[in-house]
Amino acid sequence: MAADNQKWWQRTVVYQIYPKSFQDTSGNGVGDLRGIINRLDYLASLGIGAIWLTPIYPSPMVDNGYDISDYTSIDPTYGTMADFDELVEEAHVRGIRIVMDLVYNHSSDRHQWFVESKASRDNPKADWYIWRDALDGKPPTNWRSIFGGSAWTWSEERQQYYLHTFAKEQPDLNWENPNVRRALFDSARFWLDKGVGGFRIDAITYIKKPTAFVNGEPDGADGMVNVHTMTANTKGILDFLREFKRECFVGRDIFTVGEANGVAADELVNWVGDNGVFDMLFEFSHLTLSNDGEVWCRPRRWKLSELKTALSNSQKATATNGWCPIFFENHDQPRGVNHYFEKDADPIKAAKALATVLMTMRGTPFIYEGQELGMTNVAWRSIDQYDDIQSRAQYEFALKEGLTAEAALESVHDFSRDNARTPMQWTAGLNAGFSSARPWMPVNENYLTVNAELEDRESGSVLNWYRELSEFRRAHEELLSGTYVELLPKNEKVFAFERTVGKKTLVTVVNFSTEEVTLPKKFSTMNILLGSELNPQPLTLRPLEARICRA
Numbered sequence: 001m002a003a004d005n006q007k008w009w010q011r012t013v014v015y016q017i018y019p020k021s022f023q024d025t026s027g028n029g030v031g032d033l034r035g036i037i038n039r040l041d042y043l044a045s046l047g048i049g050a051i052w053l054t055p056i057y058p059s060p061m062v063d064n065g066y067d068i069s070d071y072t073s074i075d076p077t078y079g080t081m082a083d084f085d086e087l088v089e090e091a092h093v094r095g096i097r098i099v100m101d102l103v104y105n106h107s108s109d110r111h112q113w114f115v116e117s118k119a120s121r122d123n124p125k126a127d128w129y130i131w132r133d134a135l136d137g138k139p140p141t142n143w144r145s146i147f148g149g150s151a152w153t154w155s156e157e158r159q160q161y162y163l164h165t166f167a168k169e170q171p172d173l174n175w176e177n178p179n180v181r182r183a184l185f186d187s188a189r190f191w192l193d194k195g196v197g198g199f200r201i202d203a204i205t206y207i208k209k210p211t212a213f214v215n216g217e218p219d220g221a222d223g224m225v226n227v228h229t230m231t232a233n234t235k236g237i238l239d240f241l242r243e244f245k246r247e248c249f250v251g252r253d254i255f256t257v258g259e260a261n262g263v264a265a266d267e268l269v270n271w272v273g274d275n276g277v278f279d280m281l282f283e284f285s286h287l288t289l290s291n292d293g294e295v296w297c298r299p300r301r302w303k304l305s306e307l308k309t310a311l312s313n314s315q316k317a318t319a320t321n322g323w324c325p326i327f328f329e330n331h332d333q334p335r336g337v338n339h340y341f342e343k344d345a346d347p348i349k350a351a352k353a354l355a356t357v358l359m360t361m362r363g364t365p366f367i368y369e370g371q372e373l374g375m376t377n378v379a380w381r382s383i384d385q386y387d388d389i390q391s392r393a394q395y396e397f398a399l400k401e402g403l404t405a406e407a408a409l410e411s412v413h414d415f416s417r418d419n420a421r422t423p424m425q426w427t428a429g430l431n432a433g434f435s436s437a438r439p440w441m442p443v444n445e446n447y448l449t450v451n452a453e454l455e456d457r458e459s460g461s462v463l464n465w466y467r468e469l470s471e472f473r474r475a476h477e478e479l480l481s482g483t484y485v486e487l488l489p490k491n492e493k494v495f496a497f498e499r500t501v502g503k504k505t506l507v508t509v510v511n512f513s514t515e516e517v518t519l520p521k522k523f524s525t526m527n528i529l530l531g532s533e534l535n536p537q538p539l540t541l542r543p544l545e546a547r548i549c550r551a
C-alpha cells in the first residue's frame with residue numbers, strides 16, 4: 001500500500017484512557033477530564049494522534065460506565081460538557097483527536113428509555129428492549145450472562161423477562177426497532193458534531209439476536225450456556241452495521257474500531273476494508289489463548305507459535321484490504337507483562353519486548369494507560385477487595401465448578417479486569433500522584449519504582465523505550481505502510497517479522513523467553529538499528545531482548 005493512500009489513523013498511535021483511574025484533580029479519588037487535560041503534554045510525548053476514552057457518560061457505574069443512562073451528557077464525576085469541549089480543543093492543539101466509546105448493545109437499566117419500556121407492555125418504548133414471557137415460570141432460555149447468572153431478569157412491573165448479555169443493570173437494546181437505531185445514531189452524530197475523531201464501538205457482535213430463542217448445550221455445572229455462544233455474530237448483523245456506517249460514518253474524517261468478540265480472522269473481510277462496516281476490529285483470537293472460552297478457572301497453556309499465528313492470521317486477512325488495530329492490553333485484560341511472559345520474566349525487559357511487537361507490526365498500535373510504564377497485575381488477598389463485576393462473577397462460577405477458594409482467587413489474580421484498572425502511577429509520592437484523596441481503587445504497590453516521573457528521567461526506562469519506538473516508527477515508512485511477513489513461525493521463543501516498502505526492509509526480532517537464544521545464520525548480516533540491550537550480539541538474543549534491524 002502506498003503511503004499516500006493511507007488515512008491519518010493508519011499512520012498514528014492511539015492511547016486508551018480509563019478516565020476513572022487516570023488523573024484526579026477534584027480530590028475525590030476518581031479521575032476526571034481536567035486530569036486528562038493536564039496530562040496532554042505527557043501524552044503528546046508518546047507521539048500519539050488519538051485518545052480513546054472509555055465511557056464518560058452519566059452512569060450508575062455498575063460496570064464502570066459501560067452502563068449508560070444518558071448518551072449525550074458527561075457524568076458529573078468526570079466534569080462538565082465545557083471540560084469536554086476544552087479537552088477536544090486542547091488535544092487538537094497538540095495534534096491529538098478524541099475518540100469516544102459507543103455502548104449500543106445495551107443501556108443502563110436507569111436510562112429513561114428502559115424506565116419507560118418496563119412500565120407496561122404497550123407504552124411507546126415497550127419494544128425498545130428485549131422482552132419475553134416466562135416459560136413454565138422460568139426464564140425463556142438457559143443462557144448465562146457474561147457477568148454470571150441467567151441472562152434474563154424478571155420485571156415485576158411488566159410481568160416479563162428482559163434479556164441482558166452483561167449485568168442485569170445492562171438491558172440489551174432491541175436493534176430490530178428502527179426507532180432504537182435512529183436514537184442511537186442521533187447520539188453518535190451528537191459527538192461527531194463536537195469534533196471527535198472517531199469511535200470505539202463496544203460489544204457490537206451482540207446487537208443482532210437469533211430469530212429463535214432456544215436452549216443451548218450447557219457448558220458449566222449450573223446447567224447454563226454462555227449467552228455469547230448463542231447470540232454473538234448472528235446472521236443479519238451486517239445489515240444493521242451497514243446502516244450504522246451509512247448514517248454516521250461515511251464521508252467523515254474519523255476512524256471506527258469495533259469490539260468484536262466472536263468474529264474470526266477469516267471473516268474480517270466482511271467487517272473491515274472497502275466493503276466492511278468499520279475501519280478496524282478488535283478481534284479476540286490472541287487474547288483468548290490462555291483460557292477455555294473465557295472461563296477464567298479453566299486456564300490453558302499456550303505456545304508462542306499460537307500467539308504468532310493468531311496475530312499473523314489477522315495480518316494475512318487484511319494484507320491487501322482492511323487494517324488491524326494492534327493491541328495487547330485494554331481495560332478488560334490483565335497486564336501484558338504478566339500475561340504474555342513466564343512468571344519469572346524481568347518485568348521491565350518483558351514490557352519492552354511486548355512494546356517492540358506492538359509498535360512495529362502492521363496496523364495502528366493501541367497503548368493502554370500505564371502499559372508505557374510497564375505497569376503490572378495486582379494480587380489482592382480477598383475477592384472482596386475486587387471491584388470488577390466480572391471478577392466476582394468468575395470467582396463464583398469457579399466455586400460452583402468445584403474449585404477451592406484459593407484456586408478461584410488465583411484465577412482472579414491472573415485474569416481480573418482490575419489488574420488494568422488500578423490508578424495510573426505518576427510519581428513516587430502520595431497515592432502515586434493520582435489523587436490527593438484515597439483512590440477509588442488501591443494503587444499497585446510497585447508505584448515507588450514504576451512511575452512516570454522516575455521513568456521520564458531514566459534513559460533505559462520502559463517509558464523512554466515507548467517514546468523511542470514511537471519516534472522510530474514515525475521515521476520509517478516500512479513500519480507505517482510496509483507489508484508484513486512473519487519469520488521463524490515455528491520458533492517457540494522468538495517472534496520475528498519483516499516489514500517492507502519497495503526495496504527497504506526492517507526486521508523485528510523479539511525473544512519472548514527467559515533464556516538466551518541463538519538466531520539462524522541469515523540474521524548475522526542484519527544491522528541492528530534499535531535494541532533493548534547494550535552491546536547486542538548479532539546471533540545471540542539475551543532473555544527478552546528486542547531489536548529492530550535493517551535487513
Ligand code: GLC
Pocket residue numbers: 063066067103166202203259331332
Ligand atoms: C465490553 C467492554 C467491557 C464491558 C462490556 C459491557 O466488553 O470493554 O468493559 O464490561 O463490554 O459493556
